[in-house]
Amino acid sequence: MAWWGWLVLALVVGALLLGAGLLYRLREVRRAGTPVILRALPAESDRGWRHGSVHYTEYALVYYRLSALLPGPTLALPRGLVEVRSRRSPEGTEAEIMDPDVVVLQVHVSGAGPSGGDYEIAMAPILVTALSSWLESRPPRRSRRRGARD
Numbered sequence: 001m002a003w004w005g006w007l008v009l010a011l012v013v014g015a016l017l018l019g020a021g022l023l024y025r026l027r028e029v030r031r032a033g034t035p036v037i038l039r040a041l042p043a044e045s046d047r048g049w050r051h052g053s054v055h056y057t058e059y060a061l062v063y064y065r066l067s068a069l070l071p072g073p074t075l076a077l078p079r080g081l082v083e084v085r086s087r088r089s090p091e092g093t094e095a096e097i098m099d100p101d102v103v104v105l106q107v108h109v110s111g112a113g114p115s116g117g118d119y120e121i122a123m124a125p126i127l128v129t130a131l132s133s134w135l136e137s138r139p140p141r142r143s144r145r146r147g148a149r150d
Contacts, residue, residue: 001091008022008035009140018097019113021071022109024071026136029141032054033054033055033064034054034055034056034126034127034130035051035052035053035057036051036053036054036063036121036123036127036144037049037050037051037052037054037098037102037121037122037123038050038052038054038063038065038075038119038120038121038122038123039119039120040118040119041106041117041119041120042118043120045091045092046092046094046135047093049068049094049122050065050066051065051066051098052064052065052068052127053065054064054067054121055073056130056134057079058079059079059080059127060077060078060079061066061076061077061079061082061131061134062075062077063075063076063077065124075108077107077116077119077135078109078111078113078115078133079138080138081109081111081116082107082108082135083108083109083110084105084106084107084132084135085106085107085108085118086105086106087103087104087105087106087128088103088104088106089102090101090102090104090122096112096124098122099124101124101125102122102123102124102125103122103123103124103128104120104121104122104123105120105121105122105123105128105131106118106119106120107119107120108123109129141150
């Protein structure tokens with residue numbers, strides 16, 4: 001086989017691997033996910049928004065950015081460290097990328113880890129109820145500390 005034959009074979013194998021990776025990522029993003037738009041703060045008035053989906057696990061709110069090629073989650077917000085600080089409607093040019101009934105939540109994640117800081121999460125009102133319920137049903141901090149010592 002000539003050198004160009006090997007090159008074509010390598011390109012075909014590479015394309016197949018890339019396609020498989022993209023299908024895996026798409027499946028992970030869509031699997032039982034809740035569609036959201038998220039951005040890290042501080043950010044300019046209408047900049048930094050990224051479409052994706054969140055998955056509620058026992059310990060974290062796991063975010064998969066729609067356009068990322070990573071096989072795993074883009075961000076994980078630990079359940080015990082998430083605090084909803086405020087809610088608002090889309091403002092200014094945000095209305096161009098969001099439905100008018102969307103609720104924008106400002107959340108704070110305490111801690112110095114990679115996910116610590118402030119974020120805004122935009123989602124449908126019914127999904128805000130689901131997020132609030134998930135956060136309120138977490139075990140109290142006192143019981144988690146007691147369990148850690150035992």
